[in-house]
Amino acid sequence: MEISFELNGEPVTVTVEPYMSLVDMLRAEMDVKSVKKGCEQGECGACTLLIDGAPVTSCLVLAPQVEGRHVTTIEGLEKNSLMIDLREAFIENGAVQCGFCTPGMLLSAYALLRDNPHPSMEEVKMGIEGNICRCTGFTKIIEAILDAVERIAPE
Amino acid sequence: MEYDKILSDILGREDFLVVGKNVVRTDALDKALGKAMYTADYVPRGTTLLKVYRSTVPHARIKSVDTAEALELPGVEAIYTGADVTGNNQIGYALPDQPFLNDEKVHYIGDPVALVCARDEYALEKAFQKISVEYEELPAMLDIDVSLSEDAVDIHEGGNIALTTRIRKGDAEKGFSEADVEVEETYWSPYQDHMYIETEAAYAVPEHGKVTVICNGQSPFLVREKVAHVLGWSLNQVRIIQALAGGAFGGKDDQGPLVSAYAAFAATKLGKPVALVWDRPESVSYSNKRFPARIKYRSGATEEGKVTAVEVDITLECGAYANRSPFWLWRQTAHAAGPYEVDNCSVDGRAVYTNKVYGGSFRGFGDLALHFAAETQMERLAYELSMDPIEFRLRNVLKVGSRTTCDQVLDHSVGLEQCLKAVRDASDWSSHREPVWEGSKVRGYGVGLAYHGISTSRSTPDWSAASILLNQDGSLTYRTGIVEIGQGSPFGHIKIVSEIIGVPPENIRIELPDTDSTLNAKPTHGSRGLMLGGTAAAKAALTLRENMVACASELFEVPYERIALVEGRAYDKEDPETSVSVRELAEEMYNRGYDPGAYGYFKAPKRFFDPETGLGVNYSVYTFAATVGEVEVDTETGETSVIRVWPAMDCGKAIDPLMIEGQIEGSISQGMGFALMENMELKDGLVINPGFKDYIVPSSMDTPQIEPCIIVEEPYRHGAFGAKGVGEPAIISVVPTITSAIHHATGLWFNTIPVRPWTMHKALKEAEP
Ligand code: FES
Ligand code: FES
Numbered sequence: 069m070e071i072s073f074e075l076n077g078e079p080v081t082v083t084v085e086p087y088m089s090l091v092d093m094l095r096a097e098m099d100v101k102s103v104k105k106g107c108e109q110g111e112c113g114a115c116t117l118l119i120d121g122a123p124v125t126s127c128l129v130l131a132p133q134v135e136g137r138h139v140t141t142i143e144g145l146e147k148n149s150l151m152i153d154l155r156e157a158f159i160e161n162g163a164v165q166c167g168f169c170t171p172g173m174l175l176s177a178y179a180l181l182r183d184n185p186h187p188s189m190e191e192v193k194m195g196i197e198g199n200i201c202r203c204t205g206f207t208k209i210i211e212a213i214l215d216a217v218e219r220i221a222p223e
Numbered sequence: 224m225e226y227d228k229i230l231s232d233i234l235g236r237e238d239f240l241v242v243g244k245n246v247v248r249t250d251a252l253d254k255a256l257g258k259a260m261y262t263a264d265y266v267p268r269g270t271t272l273l274k275v276y277r278s279t280v281p282h283a284r285i286k287s288v289d290t291a292e293a294l295e296l297p298g299v300e301a302i303y304t305g306a307d308v309t310g311n312n313q314i315g316y317a318l319p320d321q322p323f324l325n326d327e328k329v330h331y332i333g334d335p336v337a338l339v340c341a342r343d344e345y346a347l348e349k350a351f352q353k354i355s356v357e358y359e360e361l362p363a364m365l366d367i368d369v370s371l372s373e374d375a376v377d378i379h380e381g382g383n384i385a386l387t388t389r390i391r392k393g394d395a396e397k398g399f400s401e402a403d404v405e406v407e408e409t410y411w412s413p414y415q416d417h418m419y420i421e422t423e424a425a426y427a428v429p430e431h432g433k434v435t436v437i438c439n440g441q442s443p444f445l446v447r448e449k450v451a452h453v454l455g456w457s458l459n460q461v462r463i464i465q466a467l468a469g470g471a472f473g474g475k476d477d478q479g480p481l482v483s484a485y486a487a488f489a490a491t492k493l494g495k496p497v498a499l500v501w502d503r504p505e506s507v508s509y510s511n512k513r514f515p516a517r518i519k520y521r522s523g524a525t526e527e528g529k530v531t532a533v534e535v536d537i538t539l540e541c542g543a544y545a546n547r548s549p550f551w552l553w554r555q556t557a558h559a560a561g562p563y564e565v566d567n568c569s570v571d572g573r574a575v576y577t578n579k580v581y582g583g584s585f586r587g588f589g590d591l592a593l594h595f596a597a598e599t600q601m602e603r604l605a606y607e608l609s610m611d612p613i614e615f616r617l618r619n620v621l622k623v624g625s626r627t628t629c630d631q632v633l634d635h636s637v638g639l640e641q642c643l644k645a646v647r648d649a650s651d652w653s654s655h656r657e658p659v660w661e662g663s664k665v666r667g668y669g670v671g672l673a674y675h676g677i678s679t680s681r682s683t684p685d686w687s688a689a690s691i692l693l694n695q696d697g698s699l700t701y702r703t704g705i706v707e708i709g710q711g712s713p714f715g716h717i718k719i720v721s722e723i724i725g726v727p728p729e730n731i732r733i734e735l736p737d738t739d740s741t742l743n744a745k746p747t748h749g750s751r752g753l754m755l756g757g758t759a760a761a762k763a764a765l766t767l768r769e770n771m772v773a774c775a776s777e778l779f780e781v782p783y784e785r786i787a788l789v790e791g792r793a794y795d796k797e798d799p800e801t802s803v804s805v806r807e808l809a810e811e812m813y814n815r816g817y818d819p820g821a822y823g824y825f826k827a828p829k830r831f832f833d834p835e836t837g838l839g840v841n842y843s844v845y846t847f848a849a850t851v852g853e854v855e856v857d858t859e860t861g862e863t864s865v866i867r868v869w870p871a872m873d874c875g876k877a878i879d880p881l882m883i884e885g886q887i888e889g890s891i892s893q894g895m896g897f898a899l900m901e902n903m904e905l906k907d908g909l910v911i912n913p914g915f916k917d918y919i920v921p922s923s924m925d926t927p928q929i930e931p932c933i934i935v936e937e938p939y940r941h942g943a944f945g946a947k948g949v950g951e952p953a954i955i956s957v958v959p960t961i962t963s964a965i966h967h968a969t970g971l972w973f974n975t976i977p978v979r980p981w982t983m984h985k986a987l988k989e990a991e992p
Contacts, residue, residue, distance in 0.1 A: 101264040102257025104469070106420040107503040111915035114420050142257035159251040162881040165889065166709030167254025168261060168420045168469025193923040200915060202418050202470050203709040204885055205892030206926040 073134045076144025090129040091115040113199030116172035123179045142171040157216035165203035227938035227945035245881040262424035262466045266498040273499040276337040278329035281578035281908035283358035293353035298346030303338045310455025321544040330543035333509035363578045378576040385545040388556040388572040390837030398532025398567030402523025404607040411975040412592040414903040415513035421469020424500040425482040427490035439468040440479015442746035449480035465736040471708035473584030507913035511583025515540040518596040528618040535559040537572035542581035548574035550680040555589035560628040561597030562674035563619040587954040598959030630838040638873025638937035639847035645933040650851040650869045663859040667968025671960030675952040676842025686826040687755035688742035693819040697806030699731040704744030705756035712752035716760040723764035725788030750948025761943035762823030774817040844939045846952040847873040854964040861984030871933035875947035887953045894957025
């Protein structure tokens with residue numbers, strides 16, 4: 069079947085099987101490889117992306133469900149100032165080891181700070197609860213997100 | 224040469240410019256942009272998919288495999304069984320006990336029986352339903368005691384004991400006769416799954432007489448060897464390109480050769496590219512786990528607090544195949560007394576087959592289970608002697624001049640005592656000797672120590688190689704077979720190179736390991752990546768440096784000694800105005816005949832051991848660690864949380880303190896998972912919790928406060944700048960620290976991990992007066 073939606077601000081139309089997952093459509097049909105697969109059970113967060121701005125695990129979404137909606141992956145936020153702050157904070161604080169969780173983690177962190185620019189440590193932990201990182205033990209990721217808060221230019 | 228003196232003796236500087244500083248990893252940006260490529264990301268659309276058809280019974284003879292009906296299905300391209308293997312149907316790591324494709328017998332639920340190639344996942348699924356295997360079932364040995372019993376059925380020819388180990392140092396019985404107190408306990412540590420977020424994967428592309436595999440192993444040259452062996456080809460017909468790995472922790476060292484061999488075999492047979500990407504249940508159910516171990520441990524000490532003897536009996540559960548057990552068990556045997564000097568040690572080990580998923584490499588190797596037992600014993604002895612657990616340990620810790628369990632004399636680089644004192648002081652240990660109650664919650668402090676031999680086990684020769692090429696424009700290409708699995712070891716190498724040749728790390732590009740163009744660095748395991756691989760890098764850099772200096776000296780017409788290489792420039796120390804950029808220097812080197820490429824080969828000093836007594840020099844050097852931790856036990860729910868951790872480590876020389884912290888924090892999380900949460904559940908040999916949903920790993924909510932790691936630097940003379948490995952030692956002390964803190968808080972001893980809420984709850988109930 070044919071699906072039309074907006075991917076990172078660009079209108080796109082793809083033909084897929086109706087039972088294909090969103091992550092598979094993006095990876096296999098559209099070559100968007102930043103969306104990772106770690107479990108396909110909605111448990112690891114590696115496939116996190118934004119649908120109409122809200123973080124979602126794309127392995128649990130069927131491709132036809134994004135018809136007419138806005139899908140944002142990390143590529144779409146490359147030049148976004150909040151994402152730049154987050155990215156630099158991640159890199160400088162050593163929050164990136166193997167990097168496999170990183171795109172999903174950054175998107176969850178982005179959604180968190182966009183909605184709550186001054187989160188407490190507890191709120192940061194809750195904001196990334198659905199993203200598993202097996203390498204860092206989360207400490208540097210939490211520090212990086214709190215550091216990004218400091219970097220965000222005052223409005 | 225003594226590599227800890229490179230700075231003063233060769234670079235002629237007092238301070239490091241790059242080494243020891245936190246420098247931003249050159250790979251982090253691509254990873255944060257989502258542009259970093261992992262194995263599955265290389266697979267083009269439309270590639271034939273491969274899936275491994277596996278046994279559904281734990282122990283059986285295969286009577287027949289029928290694939291005819293499945294082959295008829297649309298989209299199914301080929302199905303291969305053991306009968307199709309024309310090379311060698313054997314892929315065992317240490318012992319030849321593991322068929323590549325099982326055609327006679329299966330040994331656990333998950334043994335590969337056939338390789339199915341199809342156009343997509345739907346066709347694969349249909350094919351799986353149509354394959355039928357007829358088994359003649361054999362009694363399943365699902366427990367080490369069953370495997371060892373009189374009427375056990377042999378899993379492999381030669382019986383159910385894969386191998387044994389032993390150490391006899393001093394006279395254990397005499398040691399016990401001198402002891403005033405004795406404790407004897409049996410400990411059990413179970414399977415642990417790596418749960419790297421990226422599953423195992425391989426993508427193979429065949430051409431005439433050659434196959435290229437992109438994969439996520441840890442030892443590209445081992446992968447090449449195994450692939451060539453299965454195909455019956457020579458090494459130069461197999462090219463392995465190691466992609467970035469999305470976490471590995473040892474597991475991919477064992478699985479890399481297997482997934483690559485499946486993909487390469489199918490691709491060469493089929494004559495077209497083939498991709499194999501495991502799903503999460505496959506990864507959890509069928510790939511190797513941390514080996515379970517039962518350790519019976521007897522120790523004795525005098526009233527003065529000196530340990531006089533240990534007697535340790537280790538039964539390692541291999542599961543279906545021996546895999547790395549000879550090395551794992553040997554490590555446990557050689558470290559058996561823990562990081563203490565004990566004159567009388569008697570150690571026996573055996574690795575036992577069962578019909579369950581096999582064990583294998585995992586961060587910390589056998590030292591995790593061993594230290595859980597050894598450290599709990601120390602804790603119990605201190606308790607028996609009414610002595611402070613840290614004070615008691617300080618009376619026994621390994622120091623310079625001490626002899627380890629296997630009688631290896633530690634002549635330098637032993638910073639354990641400093642680590643222990645540092646965490647004692649940082650945590651204000653003496654003010655926290657009483658548990659603190661708040662409502663139903665109680666908090667306690669615990670301590671744990673660790674030591675971990677750096678280098679391969681069993682005294683196998685250990686060496687490494689690396690190469691650097693200075694390009695005409697002054698940029699550099701660095702090649703190492705040490706792989707990037709998140710730990711950043713190759714980046715540590717280029718910091719070493721950068722320090723030596725005076726070119727900033729961002730000018731040095733790390734190429735992916737490719738067995739056609741990279742020198743063999745041996746595996747990325749045993750925490751040897753930085754020490755062995757980094758020293759090979761240093762040797763290459765020293766050679767290149769010589770050529771750069773020689774060229775600059777000719778150019779400036781001044782003697783060698785006056786040339787400095789710093790920040791991308793060469794200049795005359797006595798007249799800094801006389802200088803060239805590395806770009807100009809590179810051009811001159813090409814034109815004047817100075818070799819712009821260099822390779823470095825480093826062999827670790829020889830090690831040996833006596834097979835009768837187990838005594839000898841077992842490891843090149845040891846990394847030491849100490850941690851203090853605070854836990855909170857909710858006596859109503861039984862839940863235990865780690866609140867705060869103070870880590871310290873003697874890593875020889877910290878090449879990158881930030882990355883070391885990252886290794887330590889990740890280790891605390893994994894160790895905490897092992898001690899308190901993670902548990903593989905098996906029913907009749909089948910893993911019944913194969914995913915993140917039921918196999919619980921720590922999440923952000925479980926993150927404790929981790930105090931800045933205290934780094935102790937006791938340089939290792941024979942390694943670049945004195946560095947020793949970090950990634951594994953970091954996890955070893957975590958588990959006993961947590962169980963020791965639990966005991967401090969609740970008075971309960973746990974000899975089995977994990978201590979999950981219901982276990983704790985039950986124990987608290989039973990302890991009620
Ligand atoms: S792949 Fe979607 S949550 Fe794990
Ligand atoms: S950095 Fe490896 S999983 Fe997060």
